[in-house]
Amino acid sequence: MKRFFRSRSGLAGFVLLAIFLLLALFGPLVVPFPGAERHWHDLSWWQDSPAAVPPSWMNGPWNGYSLPGTELLRSGPPRELTNGDGGRLLSWSFPLAIGRPGPPRDLVLRFAGNGKVFLLASLVHADGSTEEVLRQVQEVAKGQMGRIPLHVREAASLELEEYLAPGQARPSVGPSLLLVGKSSGLLGTDVEKRDIWTGVVLGIRWALVLGAVVSFLTVLTGLLLGTIAACYGGFLDSVINRVYEFFSLMPLLPFLIALSVAYHPSLWSFMALALLFFWTRSFKTVYARALQIKEEGHIEAARMMGAGRWWRVTRHVLPALLPYGFAVMALSVPGIILYEASVSLLGLGDSSTITWGQMLHDALVQGAVINRLWWWILPPGLSIALMGLTFALLGRGFDRVLNPRSR
Amino acid sequence: MKAFESYAARRIFHGLVMYLVMALAYSLVFNGIADTSLRSQVDEDVAQAVRASTGLDAAALGHLEEATRAQKLKQYHLDEPWVQRVLWRTAEVLSFHFGRSTGLSSSSGDREVLSIVAEALPNTLCLFLSEAVLVLLLGGALGLAAARKPHGALDRFSSVVPMVLNGLPAWWVGMLALMLFSYVIPLFPSGGVHVNPTPSGLAGLADYLWHMLLPLITIVGLNLWNTAWLIRNLLTDTYAQDFVKVARAKGLSEARVGVHVIAAIRPAVATIALMGLIQSLSGNILVEGIFAWPGLGSLYFAAVQQSDVPVLMAILSLQTALNLTGLVVLDLSYGLLDPRIRIGARS
Numbered sequence: 001m002k003r004f005f006r007s008r009s010g011l012a013g014f015v016l017l018a019i020f021l022l023l024a025l026f027g028p029l030v031v032p033f034p035g036a037e038r039h040w041h042d043l044s045w046w047q048d049s050p051a052a053v054p055p056s057w058m059n060g061p062w063n064g065y066s067l068p069g070t071e072l073l074r075s076g077p078p079r080e081l082t083n084g085d086g087g088r089l090l091s092w093s094f095p096l097a098i099g100r101p102g103p104p105r106d107l108v109l110r111f112a113g114n115g116k117v118f119l120l121a122s123l124v125h126a127d128g129s130t131e132e133v134l135r136q137v138q139e140v141a142k143g144q145m146g147r148i149p150l151h152v153r154e155a156a157s158l159e160l161e162e163y164l165a166p167g168q169a170r171p172s173v174g175p176s177l178l179l180v181g182k183s184s185g186l187l188g189t190d191v192e193k194r195d196i197w198t199g200v201v202l203g204i205r206w207a208l209v210l211g212a213v214v215s216f217l218t219v220l221t222g223l224l225l226g227t228i229a230a231c232y233g234g235f236l237d238s239v240i241n242r243v244y245e246f247f248s249l250m251p252l253l254p255f256l257i258a259l260s261v262a263y264h265p266s267l268w269s270f271m272a273l274a275l276l277f278f279w280t281r282s283f284k285t286v287y288a289r290a291l292q293i294k295e296e297g298h299i300e301a302a303r304m305m306g307a308g309r310w311w312r313v314t315r316h317v318l319p320a321l322l323p324y325g326f327a328v329m330a331l332s333v334p335g336i337i338l339y340e341a342s343v344s345l346l347g348l349g350d351s352s353t354i355t356w357g358q359m360l361h362d363a364l365v366q367g368a369v370i371n372r373l374w375w376w377i378l379p380p381g382l383s384i385a386l387m388g389l390t391f392a393l394l395g396r397g398f399d400r401v402l403n404p405r406s407r
Numbered sequence: 408m409k410a411f412e413s414y415a416a417r418r419i420f421h422g423l424v425m426y427l428v429m430a431l432a433y434s435l436v437f438n439g440i441a442d443t444s445l446r447s448q449v450d451e452d453v454a455q456a457v458r459a460s461t462g463l464d465a466a467a468l469g470h471l472e473e474a475t476r477a478q479k480l481k482q483y484h485l486d487e488p489w490v491q492r493v494l495w496r497t498a499e500v501l502s503f504h505f506g507r508s509t510g511l512s513s514s515s516g517d518r519e520v521l522s523i524v525a526e527a528l529p530n531t532l533c534l535f536l537s538e539a540v541l542v543l544l545l546g547g548a549l550g551l552a553a554a555r556k557p558h559g560a561l562d563r564f565s566s567v568v569p570m571v572l573n574g575l576p577a578w579w580v581g582m583l584a585l586m587l588f589s590y591v592i593p594l595f596p597s598g599g600v601h602v603n604p605t606p607s608g609l610a611g612l613a614d615y616l617w618h619m620l621l622p623l624i625t626i627v628g629l630n631l632w633n634t635a636w637l638i639r640n641l642l643t644d645t646y647a648q649d650f651v652k653v654a655r656a657k658g659l660s661e662a663r664v665g666v667h668v669i670a671a672i673r674p675a676v677a678t679i680a681l682m683g684l685i686q687s688l689s690g691n692i693l694v695e696g697i698f699a700w701p702g703l704g705s706l707y708f709a710a711v712q713q714s715d716v717p718v719l720m721a722i723l724s725l726q727t728a729l730n731l732t733g734l735v736v737l738d739l740s741y742g743l744l745d746p747r748i749r750i751g752a753r754s
Contacts, residue, residue: 245425246425246428246429246432249425249429249727249730249731249734250429250727251689251723251726251727251730253692253693254692254707254711254722254723254726255723257692257707257708257711258436258437258711258719258723259436261711261712261714262437262439262440262714334573334574335574337574338574338576341576342576342578342693345576345578345693346692346693346696346708360579360582363582364582364697368582368586369582369585369586369590370590370597371590372586372590372591374586377579377582377583377586378583381575381576381579381580381582381583384574384575384576384579385571385574385575385576385579386574387574388573388574388575389570389571389573389574391574392570392573392574393570396570
């Protein structure tokens with residue numbers, strides 16, 4: 001173990017893996033939209049975010065702060081006037097500083113209500129002139145929030161008036177004004193207004209689960225089958241080798257794609273299919289290694305001393321192969337994640353989860369390439385690459401420890 | 408040589424049996440989809456026959472409908488049990504009778520599967536064969552350069568790069584390349600094989616190559632590192648072997664030593680080259696998809712989406728046949744290229 005950490009690649013891989021694990025475990029604590037996992041495909045959940053805007057760190061003096069983030073202007077206490085008929089007129093003033101040089105931003109008026117809400121809004125411009133932008137009656141159920149988008153080019157402030165009919169109770173929450181930003185979050189948003197940093201972080205756990213489970217099970221299968229074929233020989237040997245040949249000759253990606261289209265895909269069915277195919281990747285080397293090991297002196301000696309075949313396999317051959325298995329497990333993770341991403345890219349992923357491949361599928365389909373939305377394309381792909389690198393480094397670290405020749 | 412011939416015969420026979428098994432497996436797996444799409448085809452054919460008939464009363468129309476349906480079901484073997492259909496489809500695959508597609512057609516409107524495939528194949532060949540050749544040449548050169556100074560700067564760099572590229576999706580790099588060099592800096596076309604309208608003659612060829620350049624650079628740039636690393640390892644391992652020391656001790660010139668080393672790594676290089684060749688013939692669904700390159704990969708994906716089983720089966724069996732041929736050729740060529748491997752000369 002000490003030697004593993006002394007190898008630079010092993011240590012680097014371990015650090016990266018630790019970061020990924022921490023992010024996977026405490027992901028909800030570091031993302032701005034913690035409930036996103038359940039609402040990723042629920043577009044109304046994301047309605048208050050801007051669509052397809054760059055990361056907020058793109059806003060700076062180099063572009064004259066022209067990419068402000070989203071702001072929520074809450075109302076203070078209203079001025080209240082009682083009307084002649086017993087109704088009341090509530091009014092608020094929202095200070096805005098919209099205008100040149102910053103390009104216009106979207107404004108969303110949000111308000112609570114108990115039944116009918118009568119709204120009147122006007123803009124006050126810098127020169128003191130006013131302009132009516134809203135005169136509307138809207139039905140809002142109790143406990144619900146109404147939303148009215150406003151199109152504002154330039155304004156110093158917004159005056160809002162709400163009329164309450166006689167006897168109508170005042171809603172418990174005052175209206176608020178949402179200034180939808182031109183930049184958002186750590187990594188911007190996609191066309192569906194979803195936060196990309198949130199998606200990337202929540203994608204980690206699926207990549208890890210998929211990579212770890214599939215690689216563990218497939219390498220274990222390959223290890224067992226390789227050992228059995230090598231040590232028991234004869235009929236079993238040739239059957240296993242024929243099955244190996246069958247699965248390794250199949251064009252894997254095309255076949256997976258065809259199956260995913262035919263039978264409705266889920267992450268679990270992808271795992272099942274991967275199990276069926278990926279064991280072939282470790283089988284041949286294990287088989288060759290096991291053939292060598294079983295001829296080694298100490299095993300021959302054990303046989304002389306009367307150890308049965310079962311004993312020799314479980315006590316001598318498998319333990320000798322096991323460390324090698326760890327290296328192969330780590331090294332096979334990137335391939336598995338890559339396959340899931342490739343299948344997802346074609347829109348055949350499990351839509352109840354968030355995976356990096358699916359984010360890239362959305363990016364591709366919704367024109368991220370054509371519209372140059374680099375913040376949508378770069379992070380998921382880099383995450384795939386980084387996760388691949390992590391396990392490649394770990395595998396190399398294991399290999400350094402176990403395989404003295406490569407040191 | 409007698410032993411080699413019998414070994415070759417056995418190996419080829421074994422390969423053929425494997426092909427049969429795999430064709431059977433494909434027919435079995437895709438039988439369900441094929442049935443669904445054939446049944447909707449029958450419905451369509453019957454509706455068309457009914458529409459085409461004029462001046463018939465309701466009874467005659469009903470009779471016509473039934474007769475057409477029965478005839479169509481028979482034509483598509485849908486009146487037989489599914490086991491028979493699986494066997495029938497396997498036989499068709501084995502005899503390269505892929506029949507007519509159920510939805511896709513070639514640019515001339517032809518529904519013959521083989522002509523649809525033949526239309527896509529040259530595009531795949533042009534792109535991926537150039538890739539295979541370039542990867543072997545550039546990767547070989549890089550590997551040679553890296554092996555010349557083991558643990559030098561270039562060697563270290565070229566040992567790290569494959570690890571970084573290992574988990575990198577080629578299609579994602581393609582997306583980035585497209586965004587950068589086609590939309591941010593409009594250097595290359597955004598996809599396809601030709602501008603519209605297609606120029607004729609030499610200009611057409613130039614246009615085709617110009618469209619091929621960005622995908623080609625992308626995949627060559629990604630794949631050459633692995634080949635370089637393999638060749639570098641082969642060379643350093645071989646140079647460390649005893650026969651090289653003996654050759655040097657005998658006073659052979661470095662060039663003569665090089666000749667011996669190359670002879671020793673020939674089978675491995677042949678493997679790398681052949682594997683690259685086989686992969687190039689299969690195309691790449693995702694890379695072709697990103698660059699809108701109308702090759703076998705794109706065709707396969709279209710076939711999958713439209714549940715066009717005849718086209719799908721044709722491409723899958725083509726790829727399987729290629730993989731199998733590659734394996735058999737490799738096994739046989741080992742015996743010929745590497746004098747240390749003596750087949751049949753078991754004690």
